[in-house]
Amino acid sequence: MIKWVYIEDISKYVDQEVTIKGWMYNKRSSSKIHFLQLRDGTGFIQAIMEKERFDDELFKKVKKLKIETSMIITGRVRKEDRAPGGYEIDVTSIETVQEPIEDYPISKKEHGVDFLMEHRHLWIRSKKQWAIMKIRNEVVKAIRDFFYESKFVLIDSPILTGSIGESAGNLFDIDYFDLGKAYLSQTGQLYLEAAIQSFGKVYCFGPTFRAEKSKTRRHLTEFWMVEAEVAYYRHKDNMKLQEELVVYTVNRTLKNAQPYLEILGRDTTKLLTVKTPFPRISYSEAIDILKEAGKDAKWGDDIGGDEETIISQKFDRPVMVYNYPKDIKAFYMQLNPENDREVLCDDMLAPEGYGEIIGGSERIWKYEVLLKRIEENNLPLDAYRWYLDIRKWGAVPHSGFGMGIERLVAWITGIKHIREAIPFPRTIYRIYP
């Protein structure tokens, strides 16, 4: 039997006869030859079907095949320097698996975003979407390898939770048997803070939910986030860890995902600059930058998406903005001992206008201080009982951060909207497919 091989391995089979199982994504024909463009999920290749080798009926049938026909072809692999991938196949036999019932709805012409999103289950077959997901695959693996090699322990935090995390609004809730409401988690951080007392260095990496009505190109209602937490790490250790993670991930992606970045036309010179150390500026300096840029910004204001764009465009690599006013940040952040209006936190803004990809901070680790902050913020003490508990027995200084995967992928791939950085995006208008 002739061997079934994947296109990505084709270079190992030059001058051999192999079988490819895939789909026809394009074709052109002369009177004597069909040029079939095939893909099989791992790559693309041109298959040459010469009229003289086949009976007339089959040759005519292939001429009429619609794009997206699934097919199994067998043929001899030939090195062909003029071909995009460097190889071609001379077809010896061809079998159509399924011919489309109708014309494929996604054509080469421009489609509106709504149409493409409605057909996301088909749109992901397009070369660009394929390349983005191949890069996402590399990015996620790089992140997991980074943490594993750095001896972090994976602690999968729960999605269903009675506790609240960052902000009481913007939560999806469900009826949970006889226990009342449960919420879809906005962060695994609180659970990681419990886990560091057992494991020292931990991370979680899973879907996260925000019932926000934000409609920007940086928001999804469901997105993936990796969060890390380390016992005995202070603010500076935390910032160093973030930097190392991003450099590792970008380097790995540049190394392993080059062909996919090329498909996207990504200017990778913009990623080659991503080296340590990243610039660090204080929140106060960031406000000054905004003022200089003519923005009506003053100390105490939050830094939104547009402002992040202005700041991040001033640097050739991610910039870390540290020590924000405590009033615009979460209750659990450690106060700056040198300025009690500030907290020891940082946001990392990706360059080229991409903005925030990471938010991190040193956490309050003293029982009484945290209790006071929970009360000041009118948070439900009962839900936070276990979170306070952590500070009763062997509390330690600790720090951590969260990184949004779709924002990271959007920056690395150079796409505009994060909805293309996740296989099946969820926005306030979209729960289908």
Next chain:
Amino acid sequence: MIKWVYIEDISKYVDQEVTIKGWMYNKRSSSKIHFLQLRDGTGFIQAIMEKERFDDELFKKVKKLKIETSMIITGRVRKEDRAPGGYEIDVTSIETVQEPIEDYPISKKEHGVDFLMEHRHLWIRSKKQWAIMKIRNEVVKAIRDFFYESKFVLIDSPILTGSIGESAGNLFDIDYFDLGKAYLSQTGQLYLEAAIQSFGKVYCFGPTFRAEKSKTRRHLTEFWMVEAEVAYYRHKDNMKLQEELVVYTVNRTLKNAQPYLEILGRDTTKLLTVKTPFPRISYSEAIDILKEAGKDAKWGDDIGGDEETIISQKFDRPVMVYNYPKDIKAFYMQLNPENDREVLCDDMLAPEGYGEIIGGSERIWKYEVLLKRIEENNLPLDAYRWYLDIRKWGAVPHSGFGMGIERLVAWITGIKHIREAIPFPRTIYRIYP
């Protein structure tokens, strides 16, 4: 400055002075020496504090320290063959970071499960729970490496979905803005079936939800599942892939997690037998086994947890039970061409009475056949429109499976109840902590 090192790396620092940051989990004292048992998340070590080297007040203070005190010690590393890990530390300085506010609630005495679950945020510090999570960490990494190395593309499937998956009951729902109800996904399979047309071989790995009122030791309302789907794979290819995944994962865990398996007292000879090929028996043969065991079983009955235990105990490695009656399996499974009362599926049952860890099948790939099955099952056609769409353009035979991570970890670690195989378990009675 003296170097902060982790206990797992201590062998590199013999005769050097190092700093350890961690927690005291036990101690004993003679009049002249304190023996402090320390842990730092990476391992355990004994630190020796000799009275003559310290001032009286400090020596007395340490004698009174409660367990779970967080502390930073500095001392010289000494090889000590009698010590459990092979090393000890002679303390030169000691700093307590936080002394517990009260006595630690979890003591060496037996605690009830409810008490322990209520204190899960502390219970995870215990040596047994620590070891289980370290093993889970290895298991998850092994699975992700397996798929990455086998060139599968990670396709994170959505949690929030309008579609339904396996069974219409047992779903958690939320109000989703103006779009009505959304559901928490029971499976990513349907999305993977869309993705194989783009990527060939895909997997997803995330939390999964079942609003089931099951109270067995094998059920959680939230659990992690890895699912794989491959274009052009038939039933037999699918079973082979499952087998390879399980063998790879068990071998990697045996190789990398030996110290943690030892802490649990796991009889690893029971895992050394996990080699290909796994035994395969038909559903009909499984029914015969149950009858022989005196069970009142007949063809057409579902095989529940107790029955799985009986079957799986007959084998020294996982057994694959294939071709179940179609009426007790999901609507999307391909009919057995040799017996149309059966579907081309398999469940993999782990040995030692653990039961089902994998369920897989070949899927229906023809449009009209699937449409008919959706109608027969009275499923909402509108929600399945995109799922049907996949079969209109370039459909291919395909197969896939899902593996429950907590069940896998429970079997590998040899624990009884899967609630200890996940950091913060969710059952119908528990959403806290």
